[in-house]
Amino acid sequence: MTARMLVNGVAAEQVSAMDRGLAYGDGLFESIRLVGTVAPLWSRHMHRLAASCERLRMPAPDTTQLWREAQEVTRDMPHSVVRITLTRGIGERGYALPVAPRPTRVVVAFAPPQTPRQIYAQGARMRVCDIRLAEQPLLAGMKHLNRLEQVLARAEWSDPVIAEGVLCDSHDRVISATMANLFAVVDGELLTPALDRCGVAGVARAEVLATYPQIQVDELTLDALLGASEVFLSSSVRGILPVRSLGERDYPVGEITRQLQQHWRNLGFTMEQGG
């Protein structure tokens, strides 16, 4: 039998109740899409994880070990999502960093979320979330375990027709969707929000940026987004999703969106079947 979850390399389903990941959200995670044994964005995930460990002053991850464990938990799964959680480990009461931290490592396999084919073809309907993301440059960009803002944002709606929500900061600058990064073509220019004050810098976003070096990484106001000619989302788990509407505003599925969906297939993803 294949273990679908490994905790510090051992088949297990629990972690210490004293773990700082639980106590303070003191850690990081990555959600990684695999097709069979291939994870096309693996190196980008590992790059972000290592960079974030450095920012949080956590020991660097052993990426070879993580790869071995990701392969073990997904064995015989044609399509999977691996969540890797890395925390600062067990600690005593109190915020001070442990003198000799021993990180906790959870590697678990899931079936990919069921995203209807229609969303890849015709696009996702979105709304603007009421919550405004707080600005914290020291945490911005990282996929850390402090995600209450996303939980509250996602709790704002239950209508299954709405696939995603736009998150803005307190100055009505668009930052991202709740589970994905966002791109827009505004006045003929491809643009994605800067993420130096809030938001998560997704690995799919990094792949899009590498594919289109001319993208502007800049402020994107809500007004500018409503005036965009093309809008799409990037997600390491779901790939490239066209956006068909934001509230009352409709968007066509654009050329760049289609090109990137093709790029994703070229990378080895098969979203329409697996996701």
Next chain:
Amino acid sequence: MTARMLVNGVAAEQVSAMDRGLAYGDGLFESIRLVGTVAPLWSRHMHRLAASCERLRMPAPDTTQLWREAQEVTRDMPHSVVRITLTRGIGERGYALPVAPRPTRVVVAFAPPQTPRQIYAQGARMRVCDIRLAEQPLLAGMKHLNRLEQVLARAEWSDPVIAEGVLCDSHDRVISATMANLFAVVDGELLTPALDRCGVAGVARAEVLATYPQIQVDELTLDALLGASEVFLSSSVRGILPVRSLGERDYPVGEITRQLQQHWRNLGFTMEQGG
């Protein structure tokens, strides 16, 4: 043998690795000081916990059950701190709220932190932290599990002579210390920062507010704090701590601080022995 930790009422030391407390910091905690079987601020802790559960759309806690469990884990301990952690429970991958959440409840007993008598007598030395707290009104005031800002703040210094750090927001408004709330006498007026945009509204702070109804709850700039004639901290675990210095600025231990320390003894706390 007495269990020092209960997970959902059962002697255990682990929680599910799928718990949303670990995945997203999706939950709350309380750190409660007991002297023998007495927890003088218990009802304030339970009030905050219930109010925060409502804000996070979590089921209300069973406070009778929590009291029973707090008594069980601290049995035969003359002095203790009980940490109660309440999460939204086990969830699938994704931020959306579970349809029928079954919260996870961790109740664990610790020995109180060793605070030197000298600090109660002569005061704590403090520094101003570099990190600026992000402003998120929807999370402000709660003792939730998203505490990376406090972890980063506490990691800024290792000098054991410095007992605490002042946390400001991005407008250089003083909010609190890293583990305590802060009060200052400025131009003869007792003042504590408003916590509607960031910070944790401590139960010891609530006790101080109830004791001195004339306190101003308002903005406190860093400049005003440096010009204060008396500064002290409140903590549910450590009680009332005078502040003797902030960087180069020295403060005398003031009258209100001494009165509140006496009030804390009257409540049944015995900080100098136990803490």
